Amino acid sequence: MLTIKNLLLKGKQALQSEIDSPQLEAEILLSLALGKNRSYLKAWPEREVSGEQADCFDHLVYKRSEGTPIAYLTGQREFWSRDFAVNPDVLIPRPETELLIEVALTLIPQITPFKVIDLGTGSGIIAITLAAEKPLIEVTAVDISSGALKTAQVNARTHQTDNITFIQSHWFDQIKACSFDLVVSNPPYIAPEDPHLLTGDLRFEPQNALIAANRGLGDIEEIAGKARSHLQPQGHLLIEHGYNQHHEVRAIFREFHYQNIHTYRDLSGHPRLTYGQWQS
Numbered sequence: 001m002l003t004i005k006n007l008l009l010k011g012k013q014a015l016q017s018e019i020d021s022p023q024l025e026a027e028i029l030l031s032l033a034l035g036k037n038r039s040y041l042k043a044w045p046e047r048e049v050s051g052e053q054a055d056c057f058d059h060l061v062y063k064r065s066e067g068t069p070i071a072y073l074t075g076q077r078e079f080w081s082r083d084f085a086v087n088p089d090v091l092i093p094r095p096e097t098e099l100l101i102e103v104a105l106t107l108i109p110q111i112t113p114f115k116v117i118d119l120g121t122g123s124g125i126i127a128i129t130l131a132a133e134k135p136l137i138e139v140t141a142v143d144i145s146s147g148a149l150k151t152a153q154v155n156a157r158t159h160q161t162d163n164i165t166f167i168q169s170h171w172f173d174q175i176k177a178c179s180f181d182l183v184v185s186n187p188p189y190i191a192p193e194d195p196h197l198l199t200g201d202l203r204f205e206p207q208n209a210l211i212a213a214n215r216g217l218g219d220i221e222e223i224a225g226k227a228r229s230h231l232q233p234q235g236h237l238l239i240e241h242g243y244n245q246h247h248e249v250r251a252i253f254r255e256f257h258y259q260n261i262h263t264y265r266d267l268s269g270h271p272r273l274t275y276g277q278w279q280s
């Protein structure tokens with residue numbers, strides 16, 4: 001019989017060899033197939049579902065067992081307590097990136113005009129979160145991918161942020177303004193030969209959002225170098241990076257004469273974010 005309980009059991013069995021939390025993910029996928037929330041599944045385990053709903057669930061379980069990230073199946077991921085639409089055009093938001101938000105918010109004054117640029121905005125999580133938390137600032141959100149920009153614009157509408165300008169550009173290439181108070185980026189920073197690229201969600205995410213030349217440091221170097229001619233004196237640069245890249249990122253910042261360089265650790269204790277201040 002096609003009951004909720006039976007389908008969940010079947011889904012869990014199909015997922016358990018591939019996935020860390022098969023019960024939870026089976027529940028998420030069945031909720032999606034039924035258009036109900038997870039508490040409905042708990043409340044009505046004996047309820048029968050239609051053949052069409054069961055087929056939809058089977059398909060989702062199959063995609064997941066093949067490795068498709070759960071966020072691409074549900075089409076969403078939560079970040080800083082807001083839901084963001086995601087799809088294979090964009091990187092799936094990571095909890096580590098909340099550290100960047102936390103630090104950026106401390107740099108933004110209460111009332112003075114303030115201009116921020118988010119380079120490689122992807123789903124828009126950084127630009128939109130800052131714009132929503134600080135409605136008086138002006139945010140520019142940049143991505144080279146038109147698919148990513150469309151997704152970010154959908155998310156900006158959902159979260160009703162009207163203080164963001166979206167521009168298609170490779171880093172600063174199309175950016176005329178030279179008066180930003182804060183440059184933020186979670187750029188690609190994985191080395192092309194890193195074996196992690198062949199595992200988990202990374203296999204399905206846009207490669208140009210993940211991989212950078214020069215052992216993963218190429219884009220960070222370009223951003224830090226070019227940011228100098230787009231920052232106000234005393235302006236801030238904040239870049240997320242790999243857990244083992246802080247020495248090299250700090251060396252890049254020093255080489256470009258940023259001051260007050262500081263590296264922040266994420267909740268797992270990894271050095272994850274480096275700050276520098278432009279002085280000239």
Ligand code: GLN
Nearest residue numbers: 091121122186187188209
């Ligand atoms: N800014 C987006 C994020 O932090 C996308 C980053 C990227 O594509 N490298 O998730």
